[in-house]
Amino acid sequence: MNEKKQEEKRTPNEAWFESRWWWRVKMWLQWTSWLQYLPNAVAVVLLLVLSGLGALVDVWPFLLQDLPLLLAVLLLINLIFDVLSVRYGFHPAEALPSSHEHLDAFELMRARVSCRSFQDRLMSEEHRELVLSLAEQYSKPENCLSPHPIRFEYIDKPLVVWPAVGTKEFLVAIAPREYHEMAVVDVGRSLQKVVIEATRKGLATCWIGPGADHESIIKHLGARFDPERDHIICVCAFGYRSRYMPLSIRSIVKTQRYRLDVQELFYADTDFKKPLNTQARPYRTFGRCYEVCQWSPSSYNAQPTRGVVVTEHMRIERVDFCATTHSRYYAMVALGIWLANWECGCDALGKAGRFEQLSPDERGSGPFPDLPRYVISWVPKAAPDKETKGGA
Structure with missing residues (x-):
C-alpha cells in the first residue's frame, strides 16, 4: 500500500475523480507549477465570452460588454505580470527579511505564517547551518516522545510541491515504514520547534503535506531513502519570503487565515x-x-x-x-x-x-x-x- 493509501483509503467517488482525464490534466498542471496561474486564465476566458455574448444580445452594454472586457484586460495584465515576475523571476532584487529576535515567545509563534512564495536565493550559510543543527538536535531520541527514530533530510533542489512557489530548500521528515503513532507526533513536534527558531531568525517556512510529490522527493534523496524501512511524512520548505505571489495563491492565503x-x-x-x-x-x-x-x-x-x-x-x-x-x-x-x-x-x-x-x-x-x-x-x-x- 502506497503512502497516500496508508493515510486513508480512497472512497469510490475519489477513485472516480482520479481516473478522469481532466483530473490527470489538473495533476500535470499542479506538478509542473502552472496550476496556480490557471484560475486567472480561466477567468479571462470566461469574461471575454461574457463580453462577446453581451455584444450579440446588445442589451445592458456596460454590464455585459464593457465591464467584463475591462475586468478581462486587468486580469490578463495581472496574469502576465505573475508569470514574468514569479515563474521567470523578472523583478527587482528583494531585501532579506529582518529577524524577530525582539519578539517574545508568544508573539513569535503568532507572527509565524505559512510562506507561499520564496525569494530566488538560497539560505545563507549561517541560516542553513542553524536549521540543520536544530533538525539534528530535536530529532534525537532523548528529545522525542517515541522510541522509534525519526529524522530530517535536507534537500536543496526545486522539489515538485503545491501551492508554494520559489521553494528551493527543504527538510524532509522521515519516520519508520512500520506505523507508530507517536513517531508521527514526534515529526510534528520536533519540526515545529525548528520552524519556531527559524522564524526567530527571519526565515520563512511552509509545511507541505499532501501537496508534495513523493516521487520527486525520493529521486532527490537517492541512497538516503530506503523504501523498505522509511516513510516520508511531510516536507517543510525554508527560505526568505518574497512579496511576488500569484493572485490565486494570495486568495488561498486569505482563506487559510x-x-x-x-x-x-x-x-x-x-x-x-x-x-x-x-x-x-x-x-x-x-x-x-x-x-x-x-x-x-x-x-x-x-x-x-x-x-x-x-x-x-x-x-x-x-x-x-x-x-x-x-x-x-x-x-x-x-x-x-x-x-x-x-x-x-x-x-x-x-x-x-x-x-x-x-x-x-x-x-x-x-x-x-x-x-x-x-x-x-x-x-x-x-x-x-x-x-x-x-x-x-
Missing part, C-alpha cells in the same frame, strides 16, 4: 460539552498558551486537535490532547505541532511539565468518546510523580 475560536478547541470535560473559559481561574494561569495552539498550522487548515484541561481543587492537573479524526498521519503531525507550541508557551511562562500517555485508569476522568480520541497528556511537574512513558 481563519481559525476556530479557542472555546471550540479547549474544553473542561472529556465529553467536549463545556468550552473552556480561559479567563477563569485556574485556566487563566496559562495565558496565551491556548492562543498559540489555536494558530498552529495543520493540513488544509483543518485544526484536527482538541485539548481538555483537567482540574482538581482549583488546580490544573494535566492537559489531555486529542485528535478529532482517525487520520494516522496529517492529524498526528498537527497534534505534534500543538504540543510544540504548548511547550514553548509553558516554557515562556516558567511552567515545567512533561508529556505522558496515560491509561484510562490513570486519567480517572471518565472515558473519551470515539472522537475526539485521546492521544497524550501534558502533566505539570508539580503534579504527583508518575512513571514517564516515553515522555520528554
Whole structure:
C-alpha cells in the first residue's frame, strides 16, 4: 500500500475523480507549477465570452460588454505580470527579511505564517547551518516522545510541491515504514520547534503535506531513502519570503487565515460539552498558551486537535490532547505541532511539565468518546510523580 493509501483509503467517488482525464490534466498542471496561474486564465476566458455574448444580445452594454472586457484586460495584465515576475523571476532584487529576535515567545509563534512564495536565493550559510543543527538536535531520541527514530533530510533542489512557489530548500521528515503513532507526533513536534527558531531568525517556512510529490522527493534523496524501512511524512520548505505571489495563491492565503475560536478547541470535560473559559481561574494561569495552539498550522487548515484541561481543587492537573479524526498521519503531525507550541508557551511562562500517555485508569476522568480520541497528556511537574512513558 502506497503512502497516500496508508493515510486513508480512497472512497469510490475519489477513485472516480482520479481516473478522469481532466483530473490527470489538473495533476500535470499542479506538478509542473502552472496550476496556480490557471484560475486567472480561466477567468479571462470566461469574461471575454461574457463580453462577446453581451455584444450579440446588445442589451445592458456596460454590464455585459464593457465591464467584463475591462475586468478581462486587468486580469490578463495581472496574469502576465505573475508569470514574468514569479515563474521567470523578472523583478527587482528583494531585501532579506529582518529577524524577530525582539519578539517574545508568544508573539513569535503568532507572527509565524505559512510562506507561499520564496525569494530566488538560497539560505545563507549561517541560516542553513542553524536549521540543520536544530533538525539534528530535536530529532534525537532523548528529545522525542517515541522510541522509534525519526529524522530530517535536507534537500536543496526545486522539489515538485503545491501551492508554494520559489521553494528551493527543504527538510524532509522521515519516520519508520512500520506505523507508530507517536513517531508521527514526534515529526510534528520536533519540526515545529525548528520552524519556531527559524522564524526567530527571519526565515520563512511552509509545511507541505499532501501537496508534495513523493516521487520527486525520493529521486532527490537517492541512497538516503530506503523504501523498505522509511516513510516520508511531510516536507517543510525554508527560505526568505518574497512579496511576488500569484493572485490565486494570495486568495488561498486569505482563506487559510481563519481559525476556530479557542472555546471550540479547549474544553473542561472529556465529553467536549463545556468550552473552556480561559479567563477563569485556574485556566487563566496559562495565558496565551491556548492562543498559540489555536494558530498552529495543520493540513488544509483543518485544526484536527482538541485539548481538555483537567482540574482538581482549583488546580490544573494535566492537559489531555486529542485528535478529532482517525487520520494516522496529517492529524498526528498537527497534534505534534500543538504540543510544540504548548511547550514553548509553558516554557515562556516558567511552567515545567512533561508529556505522558496515560491509561484510562490513570486519567480517572471518565472515558473519551470515539472522537475526539485521546492521544497524550501534558502533566505539570508539580503534579504527583508518575512513571514517564516515553515522555520528554
